[in-house]
Amino acid sequence: MSLLRPFSLLLAALALASSLPASAAERIPVVASFSILGDIVANVGGDRIAVTTLVGPDEDAHVFQPAPDDIKAVSRARLVVVNGLGFEGWMERLAQSANYRGDIVIASAGINARERVGDDDHGDHDHDDHHHHGKDDPHAWQNPQNVIVYTRNIAAALAKLDPAGADAYRKNGEAYVGKLQELDRWASQQFAQIPDARRRVITSHDAFEYFGARYKVRFLAAQGVSTDSEPSAKQVAALIRQIRTEKIKALFFENMSNPKLLQQIAREAGVTPGGKLYADALSRAGGPAPDYLALMRYNVGQLLEKIRLN
Template structure:
């Protein structure tokens, strides 16, 4: 029977069957959210099959596990989580799934930034911390697939080279912006590590979680701070509600400078569909908002 006949009969072609067999043989790695999943794919390559519980555009702060997530976790050979209290739902989900395999806490070895008496979980926004994530993934994936350990090591090394090159390029761009101009307002306090790494002053309407709305007093305090510091740039976040920031812009006369990606990647084929693209998008969007407007010729 030819390939066309196989397709018409609803049967897999030899190539499809081979691909399915190869996929079935690869250990399943389940990451808690899209940014971790991307890092795991970069390091693991074709040695593992990676999926995420919270996909691109999803908000892990308010995620509600589903029966499909329980089944996904039950079939995993490795679970990767951020830690630092980012996934408040993960322990319940692991218990419900009956998963008994290894759980990699990707932030192991990172000294967290403390906010409101709790660790800020958004550590990936500092490239120095991302290096720790990558190293932890390298070790865990090498243990999961020992026969592929050398290839995993090589992919991790190449990934780190790309990260370092991008970090240097972004620092060179940012150096063109005077330090006193590097001020902005974001929806919630997810970019503290980014600000500390790159010498940026950021304030936020919400705390580090999106689960609670800010009070009227919080908004009033923020608007006073914006006026005192002459902060004119506001930024939306891809998983947030834009109405709150639009209100702040209307009440203060500030300008919305674009959308930043905090806790999730964008859909495949778009501006921030990988960790490296997310980092690049966030910083170049900030830098563009701080540049003086180009004078129009009459």
């Protein structure tokens, strides 16, 4: 009987090992394109994966230029997760430079994409293919219902890569979906208290169309979908007139955008800026938006405070 006990312990150890990633000493390396997506991936993957984010907190993916460390991270990854919808115009060349041969998961696959507010409406710009978005607005994460789709796509991709962890990814994903649904209900209730006519906001660039459609908020922006677009003087003047005519008081900078243009507009329109919104990137640790759920709650609070003044 005593001889069977070590054998039983060995079997138990083998069973445990089979439920862990291939190398128990190392989590599965996964690369996410930008900080918001990296947080979503981490919530689904849990302690089975190690997430590297290419475009970090408070950084702008629209003007991102990969560095040698980014090439190394992609070359070592077993899975790369991107937003899609043309957001990462630099990813194809980065994957080629890294000689990456794994799957590239498009987190937004299956959502009902909104057509972007054309950058052509914001003046003549010289966009190269590196940052061009195409016809779809890529900022789909601004609607929590879309992030539910992201979450399930990521869970499915991780389960395919690591079948032993499929149940863990499913459970993690559904737990996160529950938090997203709670967030969405809360945000809807908050905006329901504000008359539609007051739900008007000025931002740096067109990053909030999905948010606006979900919560019936009208966003006007100085720039187009990409932060590397430049509006004409005529368009800036028209926006200033509109702010004055409609008496819009809710004007916000974005954490990853240059504030100079919006500062000029605020001065000329006689509006006091309402602070900062987190559009395309999380805050750094210790800031008000270190994860996606906190980002959305913070933005809703900021918007409501100013919208009530309209």
